[in-house]
Amino acid sequence: MSRRILRAAVVGAGLLGLDLAERLAQSPDLVCGLVAGRLGSAGLRRAARLGCAVSDAGIDAVDPAEVDVVFDASDATAHPARRAELAGAGVLMVDLTPGTGGVVVAPTVNGHLAETARHLSLVSCGGQAALPVLDVIARHCAPRYVEVVTTAAAASVGRAGRRNLDEYIAATEAAVRQVAGTPQAKVLTALTPALPAPAFRVQVAVLAGDVEPGLADGIEAAARAVRAGFAPGYEAARVTTERGRITVTVTVAARRPGLPGHAGNVEIINAAAVLLAQRHAATRKA
Incomplete structure (x- = not known):
C-alpha cells in the first residue's frame, strides 16, 4: 500500500x-x-x-x-x-x-x-548535536562525568529560545545523563554576538576509566550517519583521549538554501x- x-x-x-x-x-x-x-x-x-x-x-x-x-x-x-x-x-x-x-x-x-x-x-539543538557522540562514547567506556558546552550565534536564537535557556540546560542535562548512563552531567551554553557569526559548536568532555579501542573511528562513523541522514553540515573533530579524559568538538553548519550557515542549531x-x-x-x- x-x-x-x-x-x-x-x-x-x-x-x-x-x-x-x-x-x-x-x-x-x-x-x-x-x-x-x-x-x-x-x-x-x-x-x-x-x-x-x-x-x-x-x-x-x-x-x-x-x-x-x-x-x-x-x-x-x-x-x-x-x-x-x-x-x-x-x-x-x-x-x-x-x-x-x-x-x-x-x-x-x-x-x-x-x-x-x-x-x-x-x-534541544545541543542535545541533537551531542547525543550521537555520547552514544558512541558510552559504548566504549563507562562515563563518570559528562560536560557539554554549546555556543550558538546570537542571531540564530529567537525570543522563545532565549526565554527558555534554563529549561534548555535542564533538559539537555537530563538527556545527556540518560544516553551516557551517568548521574553526573553539566551543560553550559553561550550566545555569541561575534561577527562574522560562527557555526554552531558543541564541546563534549567525558571523564571515564578504561576506554576500549576504536572510539575515534566510532565517532566518525556516527558523524557520517548524521551527515547522510539529515544534517550534511555536521562534523565531529578533534577527538582526544588522555588519562581517562575524552574530548570531542562538534560543529554544525546549516546547508539548507535560505538558512544562514551559522544557523546549524536550527x-x-x-x-x-x-x-x-x-x-x-x-x-x-x-
Whole structure:
C-alpha cells in the first residue's frame, strides 16, 4: 500500500517555526496545514506568503481531528497539558522545545522510537548535536562525568529560545545523563554576538576509566550517519583521549538554501524533527 501524506501543524512562527514550514513544503510525506503563532507577528505574515493557513491562537488553534502531526517550536513552559492532550488524541507530538515529557529521540541513536511513540522530545539543538557522540562514547567506556558546552550565534536564537535557556540546560542535562548512563552531567551554553557569526559548536568532555579501542573511528562513523541522514553540515573533530579524559568538538553548519550557515542549531533540530515525522509517516499506510 502507498504511504499516507500526513497533515502537520507548526506551533511557533519564529526562526524554528518558519524553517519548519519551509521544510514541510519539500517533504513527500507531510503537508503543512497550519502555522500558529502570536498576533501580528512578522512570522505569521511570512508563513501566509508560503501558502500556509495561519492563526494567532497558538496551540489552541490545533484541532486533533484536522492534523496528524504537531511540531511545537514555541515556549517550553507554555502548555505542557495541551501537548499531552494532543498526544493522547492520537496526534504525533514532536516537541522541539526543551519542555518536560515525551520520549527523548535522536534520529541516529534511537530513531526507531518515532514509529510507535506519540510524544517525541527532541530535547534541544545541543542535545541533537551531542547525543550521537555520547552514544558512541558510552559504548566504549563507562562515563563518570559528562560536560557539554554549546555556543550558538546570537542571531540564530529567537525570543522563545532565549526565554527558555534554563529549561534548555535542564533538559539537555537530563538527556545527556540518560544516553551516557551517568548521574553526573553539566551543560553550559553561550550566545555569541561575534561577527562574522560562527557555526554552531558543541564541546563534549567525558571523564571515564578504561576506554576500549576504536572510539575515534566510532565517532566518525556516527558523524557520517548524521551527515547522510539529515544534517550534511555536521562534523565531529578533534577527538582526544588522555588519562581517562575524552574530548570531542562538534560543529554544525546549516546547508539548507535560505538558512544562514551559522544557523546549524536550527538546522540540526528541525531536520531531525522532519526526519522523525517522516519515519512515523512511513508506518501509517493509506
